[in-house]
Every structure is written in C-alpha cells, then in structure tokens.
Amino acid sequence: MEYSKSIDKKWQKKWKEEGLYKYNPNGKGKKFYTLEMFSYPSGAKLHLGHWFNYGPSDSYARFKKMQGYNVFHPMGFDAFGLPAENYAIKTGIHPEDSTLKNIETMKMQLDEMGGSYDWDYSVQTCMPDYYKWTQWLFLQLYKAGLAYKKEAPVNWCDSCKTVLANEQVINGKCERCGTVVERKKLAQWFFKITDYAEELLEGLKDLDWPESTKKVQVNWIGKSEGTEVTFKGENGDFEFDVFTTRVDTINGVTYVVIAPESELVQKITTNEQKQAVEDYIKETAKLNEIDRLSTERPKTGVATGAYVINPVNGDKIPVWIADYVLEDYGTGAVMAVPAHDTRDYAFAQKYNLPIKRVINSKDGEETELPFIEKGVLVDSGKYNGLTSEEAKIKITEDLSKMGEGKKSINYRLKDWLVSRQRYWGAPIPIIYCDKCGIVPVPEKDLPVLLPYDVEFKPDGESPLKKSREFINCTCPTCGGHATREADTLDTFVCSSWYELRYPDARNDKQAFNKDTINKMAPIDTYIGGKEHAAMHLIYVRFMAKVLRDLGYLDFDEPFKKLVHQGMILGPDGNKMSKSKGNTVSPEEYIEKYGSDVFRMYLMFGFDYRQGGPWDENGIDSIVRYFSRIERLIETVIPYKDKNSNNSVGSKEKELLRVKNQTIKAMGQDINDFGFNTAIARSMELLNKLTDYMRDNDNINEKVLLDTVTTYIKLLAPLAPHFSEEQWEKLGNKESVHKETWPEINEDEMNGGTKEIPIQVNGKLKLCVTVDADSTPDEILKAIKENDKVKELIETNNIKKEIYVPGKIYNLVVDKK
C-alpha cells in the first residue's frame, strides 16, 4: 500500500489552503444541517469512541454534500464539567488551562481524521462569548417564571466538606475518603421542565427517532392518570393528598405513608412517637436515592402516631413514614392497600398492619393475596360488584362531589435542578441584595465572568464564594451592597441550546439571529450515543419549546432525525476503561496506516448502530483493499491514451449494470448509516472491474474509465484522502470532493440476466436464468420451457403452483 499518513497531510494542507470546507450560508443546494453530539474534552487525545462516532458521521456529511445539499456540519466542545475540576484538584492545573489545551489538540486531531468541519462555526461552552448567552438564556427562563429556587437535597461529604455528584458516591460513601455520604438540603435553582411534560410526550410522535429511544423518553416523563384523594386528620387539624392510580382499591386502605422529609411529619407526630420518628429521619438522610429505592433492601418505616379518615368509608387509619415514599414524586404521600399491592403487602406483614381484600378476580373468585390485577370490587359498600375500571370512575366522581378528591395526571418527570456547587461551570447570573432580594443580572452586564484566580480545592465552601471580587457586587436595582450567586449551572444547560448557536457562532449581539436559526434549524440529522436518550435529549427539546414560546423559534423539535452510533468495546467485550486496562488507542494505527484505513475499518468491521468488541485483525482487509485499488489505478491509467474503439458487448453491459447497482446500493446504505454494507458494495464493484480487465482482451476504454471514475467518486466520502490521491492520479485537477454523487442510468442498470429460483414445496431445486428486463409473463414462459422444470412438473403430482411475478416459482406437490 502506497497510501500513508503523509498523503493525509498533503491533502489536509491543500484543503485548508483552498478553504474546501468553508461553509457558505448562501451556497447552492438545499440546506442540510447534520450534527454529532459534541464531546467533552476530557483527555488530550481523541479516543476510539470519538473516531467511531465522528469518522462515519463525517462520511455521511460528505455524502450529503455530494448529493447536492448545502451541508452544515459543525463541531464544538462541551467544555465545562466535573472531570477538569477534579483533575485540577489533583494536579493543580487550572481547568481552563487543561481544557483549552485539550481542545486545541482535539481540533488538530479531528482535522487529521479528515473531518470536513469549518472551525469558524465552532462553539466552546466554557468561553465567555458562549456562556454569556447561556446566562442570557437563564435570565429568559427566569423572566418567564420558568426558573425558580427551592430547597433540594445534595450529597454531602462531611469529611471533605463538599457536595458530591452522584457518580462520586460509591455505595453510599465518598469516593475520595470513604465517609458515609449524607443528604443535606440546599436552596437551589430549578427549571420548570414539568410545565412541558405533556408537550414533550406528545411531540415524540412525529419524530424520526429510534422507537426504543422514544420509549425511554416516554418512561422518563412517566405520565400516569389517576386520582388525588384528600385524607383528613381524625381531629380535622391537618390534611394531605395522596395520588393513586388504583382508587378502586380505596376501601382496602389500612394505612397511609408519607415521605420522611415531608413538612407534615413534625406537625402530626405524637409525643410518644417523636423519638422513633426523629431517629428514622436521621437514618433516611444517610441513604442516597438509589439505595433508598433499591428493591434489595427490606422495607422500613415507622408510625407517626397520627390517624386519618378514609373519605370513602370513614375508616380510621394510621399514618406512617417510610423511606420508599419520595417527597418529590406525586404528592409525597401514598395510600397503602396491602391486599392489592406487593410492596404494601410486604410492609404490612412486617409491621403487622391489617390486610383487607376489596378486589376479587374478574370472574369473582377469591385469589391469593396480594392480588394486584384489576377485578371486581367486594367489601366496598355501595361499590360492590363494580369492575375496577367502573369503580375508578365512580369513586373519583363521588370524591369530587364531596370536595375530597379529583381526577389527576401525574408525571414522573421532575423539575430540572440546574445549580451546581462547582467552580468549572457558567456562573448563575443572579444577585442577592439585602434590600431588594433576588435580582437578576441585567442583560447589559452579561457575561458574569468566571474568575480565573479561585481556590477550587474543596474545603466546605463553593469555590466562587471564596472569591471576594466575584462575590461582592452592587445591587443593580438600588446600588447597595449585594452578593452574587456562587453556584454554577449544570453543564446540561450549556448543551441544551448549542445547536442553535453554531450557525451564528460569532454573533456578539445575540445568542443567535432569529432569521438565521429559523432557516438553518431544525437539525436534519443528529447523531450521538444512546446514553443521552433521557437527559440531554429531553433538555434540548425542552429548551427549544421554551424558546418557541418566547418568540425566538418557529419550530419546537430541534432534531428531526436521530441516529445512535454503537459503542466499541474493549477486546475483552467490556466497556473500555482505564481501570480495566482494556483501552485501545487509535494513535498507533493512524501512524502506521493513515487515517482513511482506520476510518474505513471502523465503518467496515462493525455495524455503526451496534458497535462491538475491538478486534484489530480486520484492519488488513482495508490495507489489502487500498492496495488493490492502487494497482487498479496504475493499470487503468495507460488506457486513457488508447483508442481501440472496442464495442460495448455483454461484458461491458454487465460491468455497467453492476456500476449502476453499486451507485444505488451505496447511496441507500450511506444514507441509512449502513457503512459496512456500503463498503462491501464498493468491493463488489472492484471485484467486477478486476474481473473485467483480467478476463477480457478487448477492453472498452470508455466503459472502463467511466466505471473507474465513478468508483473513485463513490469512495470519496468514505476515504477522503485516499480517494483524492487516486483522483489526482487519474489526471484530475480539481478536488474529488467537489464532484457530485454519480447518477443512476436506469437502462444500464436493468440490462443483463437474472436468476429465478425454482422451488418444490418451498425448497430450492434450481434456478432459471432469464433476461433481467423481461416482463413477469415472459419470465414465467421461460420457466415453463426449462427442461428441468418440465421434468419436475411431469414427475410430480402438482397440487398448486405459486408464481410471485419476477421473483420466485414454487410447486406444491404431494409427497409420495
């Protein structure tokens, strides 16, 4: 193989000089905005996962460009985040320094990959010219009443005196020092994404997204329809609501449970139970949410000593607290029906609470308990005999009339907590004034700059709190002394709108120009990992809907089509990780073989959507393939000067037929991210070409050169450097990347012959060769004239014959 990294360099330099990948917003063709999820500059170098995501996606973008679209294919960096800060704590290297350095390296490497990016349209979320607008966005949400502050628990390590992210909590303990992590309440900012729950759910229907991803979002939003029921204290001194989807079982309620964090707990707990309740709350605070909700753990709880009245039948029932009830789901309180709920059943047995059956199976039988299916009501007073479905409606109606309940829709989706007690993020643009209270930073004062000189080592205070110059300010309203919000924004906020910034990335007057973005967006194809199915992909959709409501966008679904690339695992079949020691670095392969060999292998050796364990053995297949192409080009070049006027015979027709079929198949495959089959088709065309040259003394130069030219064009998006080199060898002066995708010649494609399978009882017996352009009737005639088919018909007792026109011929015979 002649091709190597130096050929990559040669063309990269030339492309850059020519400005080949400069984006022209007014360029020819329909706009096509294709985007890969940007990456976090975690390490200095691109890893295999980056190559697997960005290489094929780049080929897709190049293909779309050849198809005549005006392709916009930007790339940027999601640059704020925890790892850079942790790295800084460990090494003392400032997050800004390490991040910017990583970005420079990664950009260089993306160019080395052959990425067709225009860096003039790049974003880096940690730069003030970007996060100024992230802060602006926060202010818009604040003004619209969609950003609010409330208390919420954080993971607190009392030894490190710091807030921990979920991923820093290992088995309930701090990853650094092993101290048991507590849950501590802090006042934090939220975005009211729940306002959009219904719309986020509805909007999914029309999206060209993988069904499995839509399902993840549906489950994440978790809509459930049920009833809210009010339970009043036995003395009428308090009341609370519970949400239930099974109000038909309300007569079987034998206790109710409220979340330990509920404010009500203090109010209703009796003196006798006070100590037990307080102890229990303390225990609960030690658990993180995952442990708390774990099915493995036995259910625990404690009685408050208070009683409420069942509004339907007047029963007096005890109020318990238990950690399996979450304060922020539903109303933070549940009614327990042990006879008809597995969890309640186990709890009731453990604490000797009564179990009352109120549902029998649909045919009226008493089943074993717990019976969690729907059925027919018993022991439920006037509701006896109703089915669960009927009872739900009737009981809800009755409760409504009494003013003690109502139909209710509940979502699992929670409001989006955006405060982070971190340094390396966008400061939240809020000022606290003693006199005026919460004051948003005026837009003209944006950005609120993240100070460079800050002590970010954890010692109990948010890093920004320790920066006097940052924290102290004057109130924009009254001019008095005030302090800034010391928390920064969740990085998901930065990435919730970046796709809107790209087309107008250097705009210093606005986050984006309204007209520009409405022309460029929505994104036609969005490519990224499945792991973002819930969070990122919901947040971006949410933000688009907010910006639509605020009048900035004419659309509200940012990504029309979504594609997930698979994951390349370590050679051992496990996820690559440094701790497992199974990481594979692309570097050495690139050095040895060049970028295109590696790109091609990643596309050819794996299913793009599937991924799989890394195996370097297949790389040789591409090396060999490239060598064969190089030899082909060498042998073809002399034919340029020959002019032997050979005719177009059956061999030429066959070659042209395959050529056209290849154009068609590769186009479909690349469009569908089927890179492995696209490359396989290209190999078939090469096989055809070499066969033609080997088996033929009378080569038709015109057909040959036309096919070879087409062939190189077909390879151009997949192997950009290599193809450019071959293209030049063929004597072309302009870049192959300015060429258009070859057109299909239907006449040429449909020539030749094809084989029709002949079956007996569905089993293949033989094939009959017919002209490919014959009509179905002619084909049937040809089949029946075939000697072997005649024999089959004569020697068998034919019960039925099935002919799928032009496709298959099947005889159904009696078995003797």
Added chain:
RNA sequence: GCAGAUGUGGCGGAACUGGUAGACGCACAGGACUUAAAAUCCUGCGGACGAAUAAUCCGUGCCGGUUCGAUUCCGGCCAUCUGCACCA
C-alpha cells in the same frame, strides 16, 4: 423487578415490505508464481453422508404455531447486554 435491545459459520457481519440463508471480508486449507519466503493471483471453505462429482438430509439460541414458503410473523421459554430503579 420493569423496560429495551441482541442471539445467524471458526470470527466481524449480510439478507429490501415473508421469497435462492451466509453478501462482503477476516482466518484457515490447497494450488500457481518464487531458489525460498513475503506480497500477489487462482480454488475451496455451515454441518452430515459421499469418492473430488451428483443426489439427499440437517441448519439462523430452544420448543411450538401460522404459511406453498419463516432469520423475518405469532405464542412460550433460555441466554447475554444496556438502561431505569419500589413511580403509588
């Protein structure tokens, strides 16, 4: 536990809406070229029984069903992976 995905040769993987299972490669084996090796080219390559051919049978995780015909559709299992986490 719930949800989703996957299961096809020694391996990576093909097979459009039910219509020639194993495309294209890797690996392997045999042959040609070579003093030899590498490279290259040619041939073979799911299994069984055959003699190298022909014919036949089995074969897409397992069991069953629908169909002229099932990798594809239906029912029931098994295994692996991923995500979510008692969602009331």
